[in-house]
Amino acid sequence: MILKKSKIKKTVLVAGGAGFLGSHLCSALLEAGHNVVCVDNLHTGRKINIKPFLKNPRFIFKVHDVVKPLNLKVSEIYHLASPASPPHYQKNPLATFQANVWGCWNLLELARKNQAKFLFASTSEIYGDPLVHPQTESYWGNVNTIGIRSCYDESKRAGETLCSDFRRMYGVEAKIIRIFNTYGPNMDPDDGRVVSNFIVQALQGKPITIYGKGQQTRSFQYVDDLISGIVKVMGKSNFYGPVNLGNPKEFTILQLANLVIKLTGSKSKIIFKDLPKDDPKQRRPNIALAQNNLGWSPKIQLHDGLAKTIAYFEGIVKMKS
Numbered sequence: 001m002i003l004k005k006s007k008i009k010k011t012v013l014v015a016g017g018a019g020f021l022g023s024h025l026c027s028a029l030l031e032a033g034h035n036v037v038c039v040d041n042l043h044t045g046r047k048i049n050i051k052p053f054l055k056n057p058r059f060i061f062k063v064h065d066v067v068k069p070l071n072l073k074v075s076e077i078y079h080l081a082s083p084a085s086p087p088h089y090q091k092n093p094l095a096t097f098q099a100n101v102w103g104c105w106n107l108l109e110l111a112r113k114n115q116a117k118f119l120f121a122s123t124s125e126i127y128g129d130p131l132v133h134p135q136t137e138s139y140w141g142n143v144n145t146i147g148i149r150s151c152y153d154e155s156k157r158a159g160e161t162l163c164s165d166f167r168r169m170y171g172v173e174a175k176i177i178r179i180f181n182t183y184g185p186n187m188d189p190d191d192g193r194v195v196s197n198f199i200v201q202a203l204q205g206k207p208i209t210i211y212g213k214g215q216q217t218r219s220f221q222y223v224d225d226l227i228s229g230i231v232k233v234m235g236k237s238n239f240y241g242p243v244n245l246g247n248p249k250e251f252t253i254l255q256l257a258n259l260v261i262k263l264t265g266s267k268s269k270i271i272f273k274d275l276p277k278d279d280p281k282q283r284r285p286n287i288a289l290a291q292n293n294l295g296w297s298p299k300i301q302l303h304d305g306l307a308k309t310i311a312y313f314e315g316i317v318k319m320k321s
């Protein structure tokens with residue numbers, strides 16, 4: 001249980017609700033007593049993530065692509081509908097761009113029509129390969145506009161612009177969060193991001209694939225910490241961000257690989273592969289803004305979050321074998 005039962009029952013739209021983060025958000029909102037409408041085109045999301053809610057009368061699921069306008073009566077909108085893993089968002093870069101720009105525009109129009117509050121899931125990727133470390137929200141970033149990651153980074157940046165202009169022009173209460181690498185149960189085993197890759201490889205006794213030398217860093221946040229932060233941002237009056245939501249503890253990818261091997265007791269060997277183009281060298285959030293304004297900071301240490309995530313993937317790997 002992440003959220004307390006709410007006295008006021010709302011109807012909330014979660015776009016991208018069948019994905020990894022979206023399914024946890026739907027679960028938390030339902031537990032708090034709200035009505036949840038989940039829309040998803042199932043591009044990277046999976047019906048199995050929302051299966052536990054399908055019988056709940058307060059949960060509605062619609063297959064819908066947010067690139068097309070939609071008409072609903074809701075009082076809060078969370079826009080999480082975008083592929084998030086580099087291999088997935090690079091597979092169809094134009095669709096990625098559309099989800100974060102056209103999709104964001106459509107959902108902002110819906111917020112405007114309903115006078116609904118709006119929250120956009122932006123990303124630490126907007127900082128690109130950051131030259132300021134740790135990253136504060138006031139840093140404008142170091143982003144390649146024409147590279148293979150640009151469809152994601154630049155569309156998230158454009159989404160942030162849309163949120164800011166809908167707020168200035170129409171008074172839409174549009175909030176922006178910048179999520180740093182988040183992991184946990186409900187990730188797709190074929191997602192391609194580092195935590196799920198390493199755990200699945202370790203559990204299957206396959207080589208652990210480190211891209212580059214493994215000296216690049218990331219800061220890993222467990223999903224429950226993120227969901228509590230997301231909901232705090234939505235609930236906070238006159239607070240629009242952008243705000244970093246991440247765990248400020250920083251690890252090299254080599255450290256992550258060794259920790260996964262240790263926690264799984266795997267005999268997998270580490271192998272080194274080419275580093276993808278434009279792969280950021282370092283990433284760590286400065287979370288002072290969230291701490292001071294929301295009283296939020298992450299609680300779950302990497303080894304504890306990994307243990308829960310490993311338990312989830314053990315179930316899946318067993319089912320598959």
Ligand code: NAD
Nearest residue numbers: 016018019020021041043044045065066081082084179182
């Ligand atoms: P995910 O791929 O598991 O979930 C994304 C969901 O959006 C999927 O269910 C997918 O089918 C759906 N979707 C994609 N395009 C859509 C469209 N056009 N219309 C409707 N649905 C669509 O990824 P996630 O990790 O759960 O990420 C959720 C959101 O959070 C994304 O916007 C992502 O950019 C953002 N984010 C995530 C992280 C992270 O570490 N998990 C970090 C930064 C930002």
Ligand code: UDP
Nearest residue numbers: 086192193194195197209210211216253279
């Ligand atoms: N990575 C890796 N092996 C993998 C998958 C990813 O070494 O099997 C690296 C990747 O090159 C990056 C880091 O792990 O440096 C985080 O990658 P991820 O795709 O999870 O997220 P990113 O932060 O790059 O968007």
